[in-house]
Amino acid sequence: MKKLPIGIQTFADIRTDTYCYVDKTPLIARLVEQGRFYFLSRPRRFGKSLLLDTLAQAFSGNKELFQGLYLENNWDWKVTHPVITIDFAQGILTSRQQLNTIIEDIIQQHATAAEIVLAPHDEVQLLFAQLIRELHQKTGQQVVVLVDEYDKPILDNITDRDKAAELREGLRNIYSVLKAQGAHLHFVMLTGVSKFSKVSLFSGLNNLEDITLDSRFGSLCGYTQKELETGFAEYLEGVDLRQVKKWYNGYNFLGEPVYNPFDILLYFRNREFRPYWFETGTPSFLIRMLMERKLFIPELENLTADEELLSSFDVDYIAAESLLFQTGYLTITGKEQLFDEEYVYHLGFPNHEVRKSLTGSILHWYTHELSPLKNNQVSLFKALRDNNFAGMEKIFHAFFASIPHDWYRKNELAGYEGYYCSVVYCYFAALGLDVQPEDVTNHGRIDLTVRFEKRVYIVEFKVNELTKPGCALEQIKRKKYAEKYQGQGKEIWLIGVEFSRTERNISRFGWEKA
Known part of the structure; x- marks a missing residue:
């Protein structure tokens, strides 16, 4: 079997050194064709980084990585764009100074790679803006900016409101550059776990299209049932698909329900049902909040929220429904129209893994x-x-x-x-x-x-x-x-x-x- 293209959601069989992959490039082509400035929220371990890697390689013109995929014959490979990638996934930042240092280092790395000398600035956002302009001028092509885990510096400090607010202000300065430098930008995408309100973090960035609950891109990250059965067909012998579906399927972003890729890849490697995704994170802050707000735990089977509540998150107030949905412990189980195009969403556990593991963690919290x-x-x-x-x-x-x-x-x-x-x-x-x-x-x-x-x-x-x-x-x-x-x-x-x-x-x- 052909080796995997970089950035495609994959499963590598370490026993035979063969690869299976799910081709998401048709959705990537549609994404680029229909807009320029995007925001996408998905739970952790859902393939957001792979999505941005794929975009980066496509805009950089690395056609050889897309052989046999939809994008190979449905992309303008004659034109390449300079790409700026900013990734906050590594390490924990605890101050505005650390944040600025990391961002400045990323900017200087991109400038050095492009053989650009940037004028010194005391304000890191001015350095970022200069890099965008210089790259556009040098290459003659507008710039692509991809930001992974855009919210991680804030989330890492969410229990310390003052520190989280300080980091929020630092990030807001950086993201404001994307609006001001719009004429020099070809494509922008920010991904993360949470959706902070536009007022608090994206002030002025009103051209950022939120596709978190856009049915066109509901399966952009994650595997649909069909993708699972076709992309991993050679690994399904002896597999109880009903049990696999019960344990790991069920995430719904108003498109077709999807599996968390992290769960599926580890299940096929180990052939054992375990809470792989849940074990990679400790929901202690979430459980503490549920206890403090006296939430009736059985209600997690059927909570109700409107789209504004699901899409709002801020340092000053965090709604339980919003946190549970955005972090992946609850998902949309139904959409109900009320009146005048007003909708409410019914929330519940996405699957057996989350329901079993979260309730077990709550019991542990008591004792x-x-x-x-x-x-x-x-x-x-x-x-x-x-x-x-x-x-x-x-x-x-x-x-x-x-x-x-x-x-x-x-x-x-x-x-x-x-x-x-x-x-x-x-x-x-x-x-x-x-x-x-x-x-x-x-x-x-x-x-x-x-x-x-x-x-x-x-x-x-x-x-x-x-x-x-x-x-x-x-x-x-x-x-x-x-x-x-x-x-x-x-x-x-x-x-x-x-x-x-x-x-x-x-x-x-x-x-x-x-």
């Missing part, structure tokens, strides 16, 4: 002890397998007892049903079970429905101090929640769980077969 948690999860699985309700009660009781007393001093969550429901939900979801929170019936909403093998568990939660004893199980029966699952050939079990907010633990755990 900060990983080993007992894993042991409890194994015990819970065995209790479910054996239909051992007393065992389930013991496991959950032990977990709530393990949450440090100091944790409750920071909040009043122990008095709310939602807190206890969130913990139990996370336990089941982290096991990878089929869990449905807020399960709608014609008589009301079931707090939690869990499907395991040939059984359905209907669970209701209550807080003692707010109700009378025994009311959790009684409500399931009174509202006839079991009717929804009758006739499906499954055993139906009713579980009423009651908590004491003074004891911060289970006070009653009742069950019976429907």
Whole structure:
């Protein structure tokens, strides 16, 4: 098989030294044909750097790298453009001075490569502007600017608002050059994880087209199902495609759903289902925010947001929905029109990997002890397998007892049903079970429905101090929640769980077969 063209989303088989690749160059051709100034937000490890590498090689005229690809015969190879690449992926910057030093070094490297001598400037943005003008003048062709991880200096310091704001101002000075030097620019593209508001970071850069939620380019990064099955056909023998889809597909940017390339490449290398993407990042800041804002964790299955909320992100205020979507822990599961061309988007977990891993991380956050948690999860699985309700009660009781007393001093969550429901939900979801929170019936909403093998568990939660004893199980029966699952050939079990907010633990755990 032909060796891979640089910058194409690929999988290299280290055993045979052969290569598979997915050709994204038809979309790249459309991108260049239909505009000049672009912004694209995608989660980490989604192929953004490869996309910019491909653009850089095409604009530089390296036709030999595109043999057999769409772009080979659909690109003007007679014209080349000087390319400026700025990459913030390497290292962590903690000050405006460090930022300016890095940018100045990048600018000087490009100037040296082009044999251009730049006049010294105290302001790095003036040096950047001079480089663009000099390259245009020397080559006679407008310049291409590609910025990778444009937001990383800010995100690396997001927990320190003052420091993040300082770096934001430094980046804004740099990006303002792209507007002022528009006459010298042929093509500009910025990529990153987050979408900062235009007011805060792109002030004046009103010609930057955001294609993050543009259906034309929804699969620009990532693999579609068809691309997976055709591009990796020789590696699919013995592969359960349904399981692959369940684990790794599901990211939706208003186009066809896509797989995260990082997951797929490592799965084909290792032939083992693991949370490859999730393990490359620690969502501690995200989980801390979810806890501080008392977000009902089962709601992550179905949040609602408008496009403005999904596309807004700033140092001064970060919406949970925006952060979850932009970082890839939630994706779009539906689009609903309201009125006058107004739309809302429904969000949910993209796939099994994220749902299982994030809920497991939230459980770990409660106790900060990983080993007992894993042991409890194994015990819970065995209790479910054996239909051992007393065992389930013991496991959950032990977990709530393990949450440090100091944790409750920071909040009043122990008095709310939602807190206890969130913990139990996370336990089941982290096991990878089929869990449905807020399960709608014609008589009301079931707090939690869990499907395991040939059984359905209907669970209701209550807080003692707010109700009378025994009311959790009684409500399931009174509202006839079991009717929804009758006739499906499954055993139906009713579980009423009651908590004491003074004891911060289970006070009653009742069950019976429907």
